[in-house]
Amino acid sequence: xxxxxxxxxxxxxxxxxxxxxxxxxxxxxxxxxxxxxxxxxxxxxxxxxxxxxxxxxxxxxxxxxxxxxxxxxxxxxxxxxxxxxxxxxxxxxxxxxxxxxxxxxxxxxxxxxxxxxxxxxxxxxxxxxxxxxxxxxxxxxxxx
Numbered sequence: 773x774x775x776x777x778x779x780x781x782x783x784x785x786x787x788x789x790x791x792x793x794x795x796x797x798x799x800x801x802x803x804x805x806x807x808x809x810x811x812x813x814x815x816x817x818x819x820x821x822x823x824x825x826x827x828x829x830x831x832x833x834x835x836x837x838x839x840x841x842x843x844x845x846x847x848x849x850x851x852x853x854x855x856x857x858x859x860x861x862x863x864x865x866x867x868x869x870x871x872x873x874x875x876x877x878x879x880x881x882x883x884x885x886x887x888x889x890x891x892x893x894x895x896x897x898x899x900x901x902x903x904x905x906x907x908x909x910x911x912x913x914x915x916x
Contacts, residue, residue, distance in 0.1 A: 780834045787838065797842030810847040813854040814916060816840050817905050820861015821898040824869045825890075832862050853915040856908060864901035868893050 787793040801809050808815070816823070816836070823832060837858055844854040866872050868890050879889055908914045 776830065780830065783834060784838060793838055793842055796839050797846065800839065800843055801846060804843075809843060810849070811916065813840055813844045813849060813857040814905070814909070814914070817857035817861045817914075818902055820858060821865035821868065821894070821901050824862050824865025824871075825894075828871050829862065829866070832858075849915055853913070857905065857914045860904050860908060861901045864897050864904070868897050 784793075787796075804812065823836070827836070837855065840858065841851050841854045845851065867875065869875065870886055870890070875889075876886070879886055905914070909916060
């Protein structure tokens with residue numbers, strides 16, 4: 773775990789120190805439609821649960837989050853708001869992700885199968901994450 777954290781810190785330090793993170797965000801803003809870019813953190817937050825099925829947690833937090841944060845910063849969205857929007861979907865998605873070792877252990881102890889669990893729980897978990905995201909926006913925790 774310590775090696776992963778050190779590697780992630782080095783990766784983000786290199787991206788930030790060489791201004792590659794800013795360059796990626798600038799290029800992304802020029803590619804995205806003008807009306808989508810200011811709400812990118814909300815859009816990624818809504819799709820956090822499906823992304824958790826596709827991406828590992830490390831890829832989500834160490835690659836996707838910094839880029840979306842840089843894009844949101846160009847539109848005046850605070851980093852904390854972007855982090856909250858993206859964390860809500862990813863945290864809920866952990867409970868249906870086949871990339872989560874704790875879930876495999878829990879399902880194995882319960883005698884259940886991963887495929888059946890995903891089919892049964894995916895829509896409920898995704899709906900819960902969207903509901904929590906809406907509540908966070910209404911409470912002002914996430915700025916649009």
